[in-house]
Amino acid sequence: MTALISIAVIAPLLGGGVSLALRNHRSWRDAAVLSGLGLPAASALVMLAAVAADGTHTVAVGGWAPELGIVLVADMFAALMLPVALTTIFVVEIFAIGQRRARWGADPALSGPLMCVLTSGVSLAFLTGDLFTLFIAFELILVSSYVLLTHQGAAGQVRSGMTYVVMNLLASTLFLFGVAFVYSATGTVNLALLAERIPQLGDGVRFGIGTWFLVVFGTKAAVFPLFSWLPDSYPTAPTTITAVFAGLLTKIGIYAMIRFHTLTVMDDLGPVMLMVAAITMVVGGLGALAQSDIKRILSFHVISQIGYMLMGLGLFSVAGTAAAILFLIHIMPVKAVLFLVGGLIENNEGSSSLDRSGGLAARKPLIAVMFAVPALSLAGIPPFSGFVAKLAVVSAAIDASATVAVVAALVAGALTLLSMWKIWNAVFWSRPAADPSPGPAVRSGAKTMHSATALAVIGTLVVSLLAGPLLDLSTQAAEDLRDRSVYIEAVLP
Amino acid sequence: MTETLSPIIRLGTRAASPFAVIVGFYLLFAGHNSPGGGFAAGLVFGAVLALRTIAGFQPAGNGLTLLAAGAVISASVALMPLAWGDVLFDQQVISTELPLLGEIKTGSALLFDLGVTSMVVGTVVAVLDGLGVAEFAASPAEAAASPDPATAGEAGTAAEAAPEAGRPAGHGRRPDSGEAGP
Numbered sequence: 001m002t003a004l005i006s007i008a009v010i011a012p013l014l015g016g017g018v019s020l021a022l023r024n025h026r027s028w029r030d031a032a033v034l035s036g037l038g039l040p041a042a043s044a045l046v047m048l049a050a051v052a053a054d055g056t057h058t059v060a061v062g063g064w065a066p067e068l069g070i071v072l073v074a075d076m077f078a079a080l081m082l083p084v085a086l087t088t089i090f091v092v093e094i095f096a097i098g099q100r101r102a103r104w105g106a107d108p109a110l111s112g113p114l115m116c117v118l119t120s121g122v123s124l125a126f127l128t129g130d131l132f133t134l135f136i137a138f139e140l141i142l143v144s145s146y147v148l149l150t151h152q153g154a155a156g157q158v159r160s161g162m163t164y165v166v167m168n169l170l171a172s173t174l175f176l177f178g179v180a181f182v183y184s185a186t187g188t189v190n191l192a193l194l195a196e197r198i199p200q201l202g203d204g205v206r207f208g209i210g211t212w213f214l215v216v217f218g219t220k221a222a223v224f225p226l227f228s229w230l231p232d233s234y235p236t237a238p239t240t241i242t243a244v245f246a247g248l249l250t251k252i253g254i255y256a257m258i259r260f261h262t263l264t265v266m267d268d269l270g271p272v273m274l275m276v277a278a279i280t281m282v283v284g285g286l287g288a289l290a291q292s293d294i295k296r297i298l299s300f301h302v303i304s305q306i307g308y309m310l311m312g313l314g315l316f317s318v319a320g321t322a323a324a325i326l327f328l329i330h331i332m333p334v335k336a337v338l339f340l341v342g343g344l345i346e347n348n349e350g351s352s353s354l355d356r357s358g359g360l361a362a363r364k365p366l367i368a369v370m371f372a373v374p375a376l377s378l379a380g381i382p383p384f385s386g387f388v389a390k391l392a393v394v395s396a397a398i399d400a401s402a403t404v405a406v407v408a409a410l411v412a413g414a415l416t417l418l419s420m421w422k423i424w425n426a427v428f429w430s431r432p433a434a435d436p437s438p439g440p441a442v443r444s445g446a447k448t449m450h451s452a453t454a455l456a457v458i459g460t461l462v463v464s465l466l467a468g469p470l471l472d473l474s475t476q477a478a479e480d481l482r483d484r485s486v487y488i489e490a491v492l493p
Numbered sequence: 494m495t496e497t498l499s500p501i502i503r504l505g506t507r508a509a510s511p512f513a514v515i516v517g518f519y520l521l522f523a524g525h526n527s528p529g530g531g532f533a534a535g536l537v538f539g540a541v542l543a544l545r546t547i548a549g550f551q552p553a554g555n556g557l558t559l560l561a562a563g564a565v566i567s568a569s570v571a572l573m574p575l576a577w578g579d580v581l582f583d584q585q586v587i588s589t590e591l592p593l594l595g596e597i598k599t600g601s602a603l604l605f606d607l608g609v610t611s612m613v614v615g616t617v618v619a620v621l622d623g624l625g626v627a628e629f630a631a632s633p634a635e636a637a638a639s640p641d642p643a644t645a646g647e648a649g650t651a652a653e654a655a656p657e658a659g660r661p662a663g664h665g666r667r668p669d670s671g672e673a674g675p
Binding site: 002003005006007009010011013014016017018020021023059060061062063072113 | 557558560561562563564565567568569571572575579580581582583584
């Protein structure tokens with residue numbers, strides 16, 4: 001178990017280093033990247049089984065006592081997130097290896113090693129047991145994301161990358177300030193100790209810390225009104241990079257929020273969160289409807305889906321938190337797959353603009369199917385995972401009689417469906433563009449890209465199939481989170 | 494450029510480099526229990542390299558390989574204790590008696606710090622390389638005549654500076670481009 005946790009955090013860094021050293025040997029480099037991403041993913045799956053069997057496990061890094069050093073904690077919540085996230089990155093990287101010959105593909109010599117560093121940050125963010133290491137994990141993710149977003153140096157990327165960097169640097173600075181505030185108020189940054197000490201603080205300080213971190217994690221998660229950086233920057237990056245960003249980065253903000261705000265009993269912030277969640281869902285949905293480019297529509301969906309998870313958290317009940325966790329498990333692969341399919345369309349049509357493509361369902365039925373499954377899932381149509389996740393969120397909200405949030409969730413669901421319909425109409429059903437030129441379609445590597453996307457679609461179907469057991473595990477994770485003593489006792493025996 | 498550079502810079506750099514390197518080594522070894530460490534040492538070494546490159550004493554090497562080597566060393570040292578059943582980032586402390594120096598205490602953390610140092614130095618060299626400092630220092634006329642950034646950072650995949658729309662700036666340099674043709 002110790003080895004599994006360590007591998008999940010360090011193996012990607014090792015893979016990144018090796019692949020950087022071998023950057024000019026194509027197949028060796030790809031092998032290093034894939035093993036640097038695949039090994040942690042495999043160990044995360046084993047970790048989930050182990051945590052489900054034996055409960056929470058911790059690693060005190062360097063053998064230091066948890067109060068002094070860094071502690072990595074694999075509880076049910078982290079163990080559920082980790083395999084989903086790491087497997088998603090792994091599949092996207094396979095797609096990236098297929099796509100590297102395309103004009104718009106990411107430069108593999110650079111994106112492979114950086115994706116490894118990002119993965120290490122993702123693992124660390126899920127597993128870390130203290131607030132400052134969470135900051136380090138966010139920085140690992142962000143610094144590599146800055147480069148991944150802008151490394152092609154296109155004008156649009158640099159322009160929107162500027163907004164992205166400034167917004168995220170601001171959030172990071174606020175995060176660091178927040179860590180300092182927390183430390184001065186409680187004398188520790190260890191989450192388990194914080195879980196004991198923050199609830200004992202006065203209402204003003206407690207509320208201040210909670211709101212401060214709501215803003216910090218809210219910026220990372222792109223909730224209303226802090227989402228302006230997202231829909232502008234995500235569509236400009238290469239598809240595979242956007243797929244990872246959209247699938248994971250904002251979700252890690254939500255993860256941190258669930259972790260921090262439940263551990264420190266910020267139930268008073270619930271109404272604020274519900275309000276923000278409701279606005280986020282509707283604004284994201286409306287924004288998606290107004291776009292005319294696949295990647296931009298999907299980027300606005302990222303925002304609207306964040307609202308559902310925030311809503312689940314904002315209820316501050318076991319059912320609500322469990323629904324948010326299940327939603328996280330559902331959304332990571334689905335979101336990434338949609339962007340991968342967007343990449344396939346781009347590859348076939350030479351553009352991801354809705355006006356320039358059409359009739360793809362007749363020419364490429366496979367792509368149509370691979371788009372339809374995650375799209376319906378995202379819109380919340382049964383029997384896909386999105387339906388189960390949204391139903392869980394909405395029914396938890398009905399139990400808590402949060403009427404406004406329920407209405408907003410249903411409206412946002414309808415808006416999502418409408419904008420998916422818009423893509424479907426324009427890309428798959430309408431007449432092909434006047435000149436039936438196939439565009440700069442890329443033949444080589446297409447097989448890899450299609451199989452990676454198919455693999456990811458199958459992954460989302462597996463999540464749909466296992467929705468029942470996953471909801472049980474999510475409920476268990478939510479109970480542990482709400483109970484808090486499980487986490488505290490595991491870290492501080 | 495080398496000819497027009499002030500003798501103060503050339504002489505100063507030449508005179509200061511050995512001492513700066515000694516300070517760097519001091520920081521590297523002191524870092525375990527007192528202020529210093531691999532990162533600080535790397536910064537000092539990097540500053541020396543940057544000065545020497547600007548003064549035209551040496552071309553910038555290939556930083557990325559050094560960076561990669563450092564990452565591999567550090568990550569391996571972090572994972573190594575797992576092989577004999579210890580916890581992540583655990584360290585082995587070795588102490589020996591040396592003539593003149595007395596008792597020396599060191600450990601696997603030093604190896605980790607060496608990895609960090611080479612990562613920092615590698616980054617500095619890669620940045621210098623990407624900015625084209627060496628070529629600018631060596632042949633100012635040539636650099637001024639061809640503002641094409643492609644000539645500036647030949648191996649610098651880390652610094653894709655050219656804002657070319659649509660096409661990654663590094664296309665001509667991409668290791669894959671040889672096989673990219675249809």
